[in-house]
Amino acid sequence: MATESRPRVRVPKTAARGEIVEVKALISHEMESGQRKDSQGNIIPRKIINRFEARYNGELVFAMDLHPAISANPYIAFKLKVDEPGELEFKWVDDDGSVYTDKAKIDVKG
């Protein structure tokens, strides 16, 4: 949605020690490419999420740079090996400097 960005993440609540789990993250964002023009012919300034990072207990486990070709509401999924219980922290960085964050805990059984 154009007005505000809201993250959604899906992470399993529990995992076996050493298990590889799938982490999914979605954020609402218009991802304005900077290549479009408005009805007056003026370029609509670029406004995209340019960086995504995920940290597990403070350690960087996944990061990616995003570019203008990525569609609106980017959906990112990656695999994570869970060796210990902890907290995943997600961070999306916007062109305008805003940072959107979300968190999810994973408990380890056994």
Next chain:
Amino acid sequence: MAKRVLAVLAVAAVAAAGASVPAGAEEQWPAPGYQSVQPQPGNPLPELVSGYWFRTVEVRALQDDDFENPGFLWVERGAELWNTKAGEAGKSCADCHGAAEESMKGVGASYPKWNAELGKPVNLEMRINLCRERNQKAEPWKWESDELLAMTTYVKYQSRGMPMKIDISGPMQEWWERGKEAYYKRRGQLGMSCAHCHETYWGHKLRADTLSQGHINGFPTYRLKWQKIGSLHRRFRGCEEDIRANSSPYGDDEYLALEVYLSWRGEGLPIETPSVRQ
């Protein structure tokens, strides 16, 4: 010699890749395992098939997973708006209607409905704005604004899985007739009616796309081309532009009549809001 071995390996690799192409990549109709509904008497379609089954396996997977389905961003926004006080009356939707999961169950599946006061049918978008104006004493939302889309999606979502069924008795009959006329009316520079694509040639290819039966059970729908959720009337406008016709404004009477007719035409199909289409 080494080169020849490599070449043979390369051929083998291509063959293996060919065999593992996912089923949806060919995007053929009929889709394996598709489901259909028996139409009402008088319906010209032999069976009713949701637009879902004309899409690729990948697009269907996106719709099926409530997390991956980007339409849920609007469902969530709608849920927030439902509980937000608005207007001079300072009331939220929830103040009168309670939990939407209870009060709005099945409501979205039965619109458009006759509104005696206005002397015409109202669709869900219009009904929501009537409530805003009369009961909340708030400004109506603009058509296709994020707020109106979110609220419409949220209300319609409460009927997900329930069959579409509208009442076309009494004064609605006239609107049904009008909608039917609009459906079969040739329009635009290409001189095509809705029926040319969606009644005669559904299941056939139109360039790289497979034509659907043009049902409306998934609206508002998240369209990958739009990169957001959009209303049925936006789709109507797009269809008219595609056949080089002049499109009408949102909420136009002809679109409303068409919505009445299409709701009848797809009667029995389950509501899929928020659906995902390409």
